[in-house]
Amino acid sequence: MTQSKGTLYRGREGMWSWVGHRITGVGIFFFLLVHVLDTSLVRVSPEAYDAVIGAYKNPIMIMGEIGLVGAIVFHAFNGLRIILVDFWKKGTRYHKQMLWGVLALWIVTMVAFSARHLMLFLEGWN
Amino acid sequence: MTATNSEAVLPAQGIEAPRSGRVDPKYLRSKTTSGSFEMAAWVFMRVSGIALVVLIFVHLWVNLMVGDGIHQVDFGFVAGKWANPVWQFWDLTMLWLAMLHGTNGMRTIINDYAEKDSTRLWLKSILYIGSTVIIILGTMVIFTFEPCLLDSTTGEPLPRAVCPN
Ligand code: HEM
Ligand code: HEM
Numbered sequence: 001m002t003q004s005k006g007t008l009y010r011g012r013e014g015m016w017s018w019v020g021h022r023i024t025g026v027g028i029f030f031f032l033l034v035h036v037l038d039t040s041l042v043r044v045s046p047e048a049y050d051a052v053i054g055a056y057k058n059p060i061m062i063m064g065e066i067g068l069v070g071a072i073v074f075h076a077f078n079g080l081r082i083i084l085v086d087f088w089k090k091g092t093r094y095h096k097q098m099l100w101g102v103l104a105l106w107i108v109t110m111v112a113f114s115a116r117h118l119m120l121f122l123e124g125w126n
Numbered sequence: 127m128t129a130t131n132s133e134a135v136l137p138a139q140g141i142e143a144p145r146s147g148r149v150d151p152k153y154l155r156s157k158t159t160s161g162s163f164e165m166a167a168w169v170f171m172r173v174s175g176i177a178l179v180v181l182i183f184v185h186l187w188v189n190l191m192v193g194d195g196i197h198q199v200d201f202g203f204v205a206g207k208w209a210n211p212v213w214q215f216w217d218l219t220m221l222w223l224a225m226l227h228g229t230n231g232m233r234t235i236i237n238d239y240a241e242k243d244s245t246r247l248w249l250k251s252i253l254y255i256g257s258t259v260i261i262i263l264g265t266m267v268i269f270t271f272e273p274c275l276l277d278s279t280t281g282e283p284l285p286r287a288v289c290p291n
Binding site: 036037040050057065069079080083113116123 | 176186204229232263267271
């Protein structure tokens with residue numbers, strides 16, 4: 001095994017995955033606050049709900065939704081990796097390999113999601 | 127090694143953890159019971175995380191990936207889902223777990239970055255009040271939702287209503 005220079009932790013993969021996990025967690029949290037508020041409009045009137053949800057159906061918001069799902073998928077897969085590092089006997093030994101696994105799975109999921117989301121969006125766009 | 131002190135070589139016989147009970151209280155890191163709260167919070171983050179993967183991925187799948195995707199989402203779509211107790215329960219669980227998980231995560235982050243006691247207290251107060259309001263609002267929306275809206279004068283279902291027939 002090659003020994004790296006500098007600190008064990010700062011600036012290495014472990015730190016960047018932690019930064020990514022933290023930023024996506026905060027982002028999802030603020031989205032969820034707004035999302036419960038917009039959903040609560042179903043109790044105001046059907047028209048109010050449809051008007052606000054209509055905003056989710058324009059091209060800019062479609063990109064936003066891909067960004068949101070990208071954040072969720074990363075946080076979810078990386079969260080499962082954290083759980084494996086904590087509970088699986090060999091978790092600490094393979095944490096780096098698992099991080100590459102997380103990124104590979106993330107790319108596959110996001111290519112598939114984005115393709116399907118864009119396709120459905122374009123089909124129904126008037 | 128010739129052990130003469132039999133108590134020292136029998137770890138199974140109730141030997142205390144190192145230094146237990148012998149630490150001057152002023153050196154203890156935690157004077158309260160917050161140790162067990164933090165432990166519970168740590169476990170909760172992991173258990174709720176696993177449940178949330180399923181809850182959220184199915185939520186996104188049903189709302190965005192099947193049918194007409196994002197275009198299908200409107201009042202009638204929500205009414206159709208919440209006429210079914212399974213989706214009511216699904217969303218209620220997702221609401222509570224995601225909000226508690228997210229709030230606890232935000233608490234950790236505030237503890238990490240806000241160094242002044244008063245700043246921490248303020249930020250956490252705002253966090254807890256905001257989260258409580260959102261959880262109560264989301265819960266009430268699910269429980270009081272009426273998919274079959276009726277016209278108050280004619281008693282007929284409104285155009286967007288989803289009624290059992
Ligand atoms: C762009 C992506 C999303 C869309 C289009 C969407 C759409 C919806 C819709 C139409 C509802 C109404 C009920 C239902 O369909 O079950 C709803 C409710 C809900 N969604 Fe989402 N959602 C999205 C992302 C998310 C994410 C990422 C989360 C979790 C972090 C989430 C959490 C919730 C919760 C907790 C409720 C219940 C709200 C309440 O109790 O008032 N949603 N969402
Ligand atoms: C999709 C499933 C999810 C999984 C598997 C997951 C997993 C995790 C795990 C394992 C942690 C680390 C806890 C620790 O270090 O003790 C964490 C932290 C966090 N999560 Fe999630 N989570 C999920 C969804 C969410 C959602 C929906 C939100 C927002 C509402 C969220 C917000 C956060 C925040 C803010 C943190 C704190 C980050 C930090 O301390 O750096 N997570 N998550």
